[in-house]
Amino acid sequence: MWWDKPVGWLLFLLLLAGYFTRARWEPRLSSRLPRLASRLSKVSGRLGLANRWKLADQPWRWYLLGYPRVAARILWTWRRLCTVNGLSLSWGSHQQIIGRSVVQGTALRPRPPRLGLPVPTRTGVRVRVALHPGQTPTPFLAASNAMEHTWRVYSVRVTSPERGQVLLTASAEDPLTGRVSANSTAHGRLLTVNVGSLEDGGPWLIEFRRTPHWLVTGATQSGKSSLLAALVKALAPQPVALVGLDLKGGMELGLFESRLTALATNRPDAIQLLGGLLREVRDRMALCRQYRAKSVWDLPELVRPVPVVVLVDELAELYLTDGSRASRDEAEECGTLLLRLAQLGASLGVHLVIAGQRVGSDLGPRVTALRSQLGGRVAHRAHDSQSAEMTLGDLSPDAVIVAQTIGEHEQGVAVVTTGRQWTRARSTLVTASQAAAESQRTAHLTPELPGLAGKTERKETE
Numbered sequence: 001m002w003w004d005k006p007v008g009w010l011l012f013l014l015l016l017a018g019y020f021t022r023a024r025w026e027p028r029l030s031s032r033l034p035r036l037a038s039r040l041s042k043v044s045g046r047l048g049l050a051n052r053w054k055l056a057d058q059p060w061r062w063y064l065l066g067y068p069r070v071a072a073r074i075l076w077t078w079r080r081l082c083t084v085n086g087l088s089l090s091w092g093s094h095q096q097i098i099g100r101s102v103v104q105g106t107a108l109r110p111r112p113p114r115l116g117l118p119v120p121t122r123t124g125v126r127v128r129v130a131l132h133p134g135q136t137p138t139p140f141l142a143a144s145n146a147m148e149h150t151w152r153v154y155s156v157r158v159t160s161p162e163r164g165q166v167l168l169t170a171s172a173e174d175p176l177t178g179r180v181s182a183n184s185t186a187h188g189r190l191l192t193v194n195v196g197s198l199e200d201g202g203p204w205l206i207e208f209r210r211t212p213h214w215l216v217t218g219a220t221q222s223g224k225s226s227l228l229a230a231l232v233k234a235l236a237p238q239p240v241a242l243v244g245l246d247l248k249g250g251m252e253l254g255l256f257e258s259r260l261t262a263l264a265t266n267r268p269d270a271i272q273l274l275g276g277l278l279r280e281v282r283d284r285m286a287l288c289r290q291y292r293a294k295s296v297w298d299l300p301e302l303v304r305p306v307p308v309v310v311l312v313d314e315l316a317e318l319y320l321t322d323g324s325r326a327s328r329d330e331a332e333e334c335g336t337l338l339l340r341l342a343q344l345g346a347s348l349g350v351h352l353v354i355a356g357q358r359v360g361s362d363l364g365p366r367v368t369a370l371r372s373q374l375g376g377r378v379a380h381r382a383h384d385s386q387s388a389e390m391t392l393g394d395l396s397p398d399a400v401i402v403a404q405t406i407g408e409h410e411q412g413v414a415v416v417t418t419g420r421q422w423t424r425a426r427s428t429l430v431t432a433s434q435a436a437a438e439s440q441r442t443a444h445l446t447p448e449l450p451g452l453a454g455k456t457e458r459k460e461t462e
Contacts, residue, residue: 070125126170130164194234215354224380227378242256385404
């Protein structure tokens, strides 16, 4: 463990000395932090390291004041924390034979798992723990609340990056409090957009090349519309065709119509639009066969078709019926076309972003199959636990509990999962007017798709 090495003891003593003398140096350091950051920025600029290290943007107050305090608490309380929460083990036998009786006992001084040195991050501390033989990460998950109280941090997340190890990531405070600035850094990669901030302080990137389809759920005023607006605003400057299905009369996506290649506001138009997209997919299949390519990204750049992002606002409107035969047939056809797009479109540059308050089998027979095709999941605050379960339960059962803790005051906060990995995030506050203004500014970039030509002409004549 760290105390077996002289360097570990030296660092621990320095942290301990700084902790007990903080009353003397904290006020002076707090007053000098702005000047220190300015000087570091100037020095790094002269050395050509300003853009690489971004010293002026570093959280120096946390590094110099908060981190030593939290690191000292972790090292000082680790043994007792493990003993109280059953994380320690003893190497000796727990059984002794007295006469003909077997006495079961507990070692008086069990050994805690080996703790690494706490490593500072922008928002907290990260520390690795080497498990004893026979231990699993489950007891550490159960003890995460005890770690939060003992170390006086906002949250402790427990993960297992590799066999025999546990990674404890402590956040000193909630990194998702307040509002994320709308001036998020743009990313130059095609179909990669920055829509907010993650709980570790990093950018929340939606990468359609890596995760082709996304499902976004949440109650009213939970942040779904703001996330869709952030997506439109970030995708508008890119060479991407945006297609909208908004069966609530186009009240949401209709604001961005100047940048949309096509927009459907009722179910007959939605059927026509989805049919056109499916014909576009078939044309791309033929093009890939002609060039012996497995996806559109393997095609030569001169013949590669433009990527398409289909935005669906309120999925339930596609499936709800009035009980008539014609209405049921329309809902069935919508579900079939949308499912086929999800199954075939990933490698052909056609991506789906489906939003709704609830996404479950109660909406229609093909909703569950459609949900299984949507690898990216975003769960905002929901009115009931079943909504979070339907969104995250089949991919990350642990994330369901976290999604249920999102409060009404945390608009834009969501649990994001891709595969078995999940994290908390908050979307950028982008109003509908801001996204509409960006749509107007980039309207000249709107591409036309041959498969949707009929639908586009109909929209223009109306």
